[in-house]
Amino acid sequence: MSRWLRRGAALAAAALILVLAAGLVLGKGQLLGGKLRTGDNVTVPADEKWPGDLYLVGGRVTVAGSVDGDLTVLGGQVDVTGTVTGDVLAAGGNVSISGVVQGDARVAGGQVDLAGTVAEDVAVAGGQVTVPSGGEIGGDLIVAGGQVSMAGSVAGSVEGSAGNYSAGGSVGGTEHVAIARNEPVAAAAREPLLDGLRHFLVVFLLGAVLLWLLPRGMAAAGRVLHDQPWRSLGSGLLACVGYLAFLIAALLGMVLLAILFGLLQVGSLVAIDIIGGLLAIFVVTFVFVLAIAFAADALVGLTVARWAMARLATGATGPTQSRWQELGLLAAGAAGVVILTSVPILGGWVKLAVILFGLGAFAIAWWRGWRSRGEAAPAA
Numbered sequence: 001m002s003r004w005l006r007r008g009a010a011l012a013a014a015a016l017i018l019v020l021a022a023g024l025v026l027g028k029g030q031l032l033g034g035k036l037r038t039g040d041n042v043t044v045p046a047d048e049k050w051p052g053d054l055y056l057v058g059g060r061v062t063v064a065g066s067v068d069g070d071l072t073v074l075g076g077q078v079d080v081t082g083t084v085t086g087d088v089l090a091a092g093g094n095v096s097i098s099g100v101v102q103g104d105a106r107v108a109g110g111q112v113d114l115a116g117t118v119a120e121d122v123a124v125a126g127g128q129v130t131v132p133s134g135g136e137i138g139g140d141l142i143v144a145g146g147q148v149s150m151a152g153s154v155a156g157s158v159e160g161s162a163g164n165y166s167a168g169g170s171v172g173g174t175e176h177v178a179i180a181r182n183e184p185v186a187a188a189a190r191e192p193l194l195d196g197l198r199h200f201l202v203v204f205l206l207g208a209v210l211l212w213l214l215p216r217g218m219a220a221a222g223r224v225l226h227d228q229p230w231r232s233l234g235s236g237l238l239a240c241v242g243y244l245a246f247l248i249a250a251l252l253g254m255v256l257l258a259i260l261f262g263l264l265q266v267g268s269l270v271a272i273d274i275i276g277g278l279l280a281i282f283v284v285t286f287v288f289v290l291a292i293a294f295a296a297d298a299l300v301g302l303t304v305a306r307w308a309m310a311r312l313a314t315g316a317t318g319p320t321q322s323r324w325q326e327l328g329l330l331a332a333g334a335a336g337v338v339i340l341t342s343v344p345i346l347g348g349w350v351k352l353a354v355i356l357f358g359l360g361a362f363a364i365a366w367w368r369g370w371r372s373r374g375e376a377a378p379a380a
Contacts, residue, residue, distance in 0.1 A: 017262030042075070044082065047158050061092070063099070070103070078109070080116070088118075095126075096100070104139070112145075114152070121156070129162075131169065148177065158268075196342045199297075203334040206249070206290075208327060217365060222303045224368075225361035236360030250281050296358025297341075301333025302326075303361075 035055060044050065048065035053071070054298070061075035063082050070086035078092040080099050083377035087103035098116040105118045112126040114135045117234030129145040131137070136150030143160035150158065150169050165177045168296035169287035210218050225232050254277035261269040306329055309334075341351040 046082065087120075119297045130275045130287060133169070135169075143177070188355050196338050199294075200334055200338045203301070203338065204331055206294045207302060208333060210295065210298065211323075211326060211330065217369070218299065218302070220369065221299055221358075221361045221365040222306065224364045225299065225303045225357060226307060228364070229357060232357050232360035232364060234360065235363045236356030236358070239359045239363045240356075243284070244286060247281065250277055253277065291359055291362060292355045295362065296355050297337045298330065298362060299358045300354045301331045301335075301337040302338065303333070305329040305333035 006011075014156075014196045018251070034050075035053065036057075038057045042056050042061045042175045044054070044056070044063045044065040044067070046064040050067045050069070050142065054067050056072070057074045059075060059283045060077040061079070063071065063080045063084070066083040066085075068085050068097045069240040071080070071084045071090075072090045073088070073090040073092070073095075075092045075342070078090050080088065080090065080096045080097045080101070083100045083102070083186065083294070088097065088101050089106045090097070090105070091108045093109060094111045094116070095107050095112075096108070096113040097105060097107070097118070098113075100116055102120075102207070104120045105114070105122045105124070106122045107114070107125045107126070111128045112124055114124070114129075114131045114137070116324045117136040117138075119138040121142070122137050124143040127146045127159050127229065129143055129148045130140070131150045131152040131154075133151045137156070139152045140156035141154045141158045141160070143158070143162065144364065145160075146163045147166075148160070148164070149166040150171075151166075155172045158171050158175040158177060160176075161178040161180060163180050165179060167175065174368040238358070254273060257273040258270055261273060283316070286329070309329060335352075337354060341347045341354065
């Protein structure tokens, strides 16, 4: 089940970064007195000496002048050929540092080339990382990459991991780069049991917290799922479509507002637009992922366990279980759901059904509760 969380978190993070970059790039120009510069092509010319920190965002970013402070760069193509007296934080599709950095460098990119001089430590992550002959690092090199080539000089130590590591330069300290090895058979044998156990614990704990903090909400959702399962299924589908529609609307709204504020040259409103939009997307995404990953499992498992107990206990007319009996039913139901969703091939379909039924029941219960509060307010 951890794969659902990882995928959801990765998609959310990618969307947030994309919107941040799009909003800033669409608002082309210089903000904060030139401290923040955005656009398709952003250049610090060779004859410019910037006194202080500098933030650059663009499709192609070139720093040929000097920056007397820290440099933060985000772009598709990043080239630092000048001098930076402070630290460098750079991220992009292709990142090249061939100038002089008198502080630390922290770099992430698809392809990273460190041909210049970095006086202190370097932390780099990329698909292909190269420190060619002539590249100098005055401190330590911390690296993570698919293909890493180190032909330059490192005064300190080299530490990291890589799919393929080529060493041909000089290292003043220790050199330890772990080479990733594929162990699909061993991983396949270990992961299902551990993943299932971890997933059960999270589902049980979250279900217990919901029963404690929102007992009436859990009871209402359970009744909806028990009495109207097919309506819950349809509502689950609508909830998934609604979440996607919300993401699209939020992204478009942020981009359009960023364009408008950029044209009006009100940089502070661009920042408010981005921060507010990111916060809304983060909160909704967090709740949605939590619901489909764990809360739906807890609700469906508890509802099925209650139904089974009612069938076995003849004469029972209502939910008369104590709190400890409720937790026992939750544990039994969660265990059943986790076991079924862990079955190869079939488990994926079971998980999809659990998500749709559980999410739909939560949505209907929330809608009815919200509507009843709205109807009760005028009467009060």
